[in-house]
Amino acid sequence: MQPLLEINRLTMDFGGLRAVDNIDFNIYSKEIVALIGPNGAGKTTFFNCVTGMYKPTGGDIFVHMDDKNKKRVNGLKPNKVTELGLARTFQNIRLFKGMTVLENVMIGRHCRTHANIFSALMRNKRIVREEFESASYSYHILERVGLENFANEIAENLPYGAQRRLEIARALATEPKFLLLDEPAAGLNPQETDNLIDIIKMLRDEENISVLLIEHDMGMVMKISERITVMDYGKKIAEGLPGEIKENPEVIKAYLGEDIDA
């Protein structure tokens, strides 16, 4: 089967430090994949390379548009990457704090709408419709993640868990094929985490979105992901089903350190 996202020998150097080292990675359609590893393993750097925040120093990233077409993503600007269908959230929540919840999501519609400065000034019928559609589309996304009651609130005033969900909603508004979630469950209580798991599963089942997530909450990772990739010191040290990863000695070593007696 052909992967939707194909990453070959991705490498990222910061001066003498190799943060991501020759990573191969494929994501297939309708898949939930987790990327785990100890702190500083290079997971977020990997994310930043894929989403265009950094320009990788080596390797290739391809998005398969259909069976024949594939587009090279390396070195594209983040907004172009988003247009190709890769949307992300951030480890430390980065909402547009002063804007309303609905407006936050509407920013996600930016790359799917077309009004320019002149047509926005003229505000003809097409633009009025586009505006309404982008607002109602965003509102429906809010309904999906359960934030519709907050739509006109200022984003900053939302409780923490809701802010996390809003980040996902905002990413969804860009109509992604892949959702890259950077520690979506960080700081959530168990109930909120369960709620998040439901949302992610719903996105996969109903919207056909593939999800790649970085997460430290192992309970959640084991519950949700179909495949797990483990990184340490920039290298991929293991890949497999959740059950396999749990037993993998390399992974245990990376997390717990080497057993001296052994």
Added chain:
Amino acid sequence: MFSEIKKSVLVSVWFMFLTFPIMVIKVNTIENTIIWRWENLVLIGVGSFFLSFLWRFMHNKKATKRRQDYKDALSKLFYDNLIENKKVFIPIVAALIIFILLFPKLFSTYQVTIMTTALIYVVLGLGLNVVVGFAGLLDLGYVAFYAVGAYTYALLNFSYDISFWIALPLAGILGALAGILLGFPVLRLRGDYLAIVTLGFGEIIRLVLENWGEFTHGPSGVAGIDRPNFGFDLSIVGSINAIYYFVFFFVLVTIFFTNRLQNSRIGRAWVALREDEIACQAMGVDKTKTKLSAFAFGATWAGFMGAVFAAKTTFINPASFTFLESAIILSIVVLGGMGSIPGVILGALILILLPEYLRAFSEYRMLIFGGSMVLMMVFRPQGLIKSKRRQYNLESMSKKELEERQNAASS
């Protein structure tokens, strides 16, 4: 309460100590005697005690919850009623427009000239508000675009005798181009760094105007610029009134356009850029385009107003386009409320008209002006009228979805 009094007492003692040499001791150099003016010491002690106490009291009140409720209620009363309740808002605006239209009939030409200046600054403030208030790009060289507009009309008129009406759009376009020209090198910069570069840009334009003698006529400026031709012969007074009306019309156009943009795809992208540049890009907003469009759109209004300014004064020289002008326009935006259109209008009128009408207290006017700015920033840092985000009508959206579902079900 007791600790407050103690702190205020300390402040007053400190002030008494500081001012002791100048306020109490007076040496009579002729008779070689010292006059001790103890009554001054008491006055300063009591005065500074009360001022300090008042200051602390206001500060505490600001911090407490009750104050917050009170403030919310107040802002509801003023703002929501004023801006959002159409029954109150429309009559007020109508009355204001009628007043402004009748202004030249009611007051002297001198007053009309001052009012025209104030209205020019309203447009400038609204233009800078796009750059600073919406897009969050701190621009300290805004006056450069104003200068570009003014010299466009002045030089075209001087050399080629081109009329105001042709030069006006050209001034706007050249202003926008200058905005893009400034925008390119500063795409990667933010905050303080951006402020320094824009400050430099403003100074470069002024220095070019001052030193490129053959082209710009140097520090002596361009004189004898034609007033705009309004299609019929006007006396000087008539022409001043006509310019006044024209500027007022321009204010309305600017309000209309900036208000439209504010809640459009572009305007939202500007605000998002201000809130978080990285997230903004990750959500698919083209940073380059968005920043350049903010600079260009903001600069266009300055270009237009430059041409109007040249036509109004009939004489311009580089001294009109110093950093102080940029600072005043920026103060208008900050004082009025960043990102708030009614705020900026109010800010411009206050900042331009207040010093004019305070001429009666000529020696103290700058003191009052500065003092009121300091107080404003301490007690209302968000500006006179806080910017407010648009509230969407959610019912219509759920309703539409319902209809769609019904349509889908029936078809």
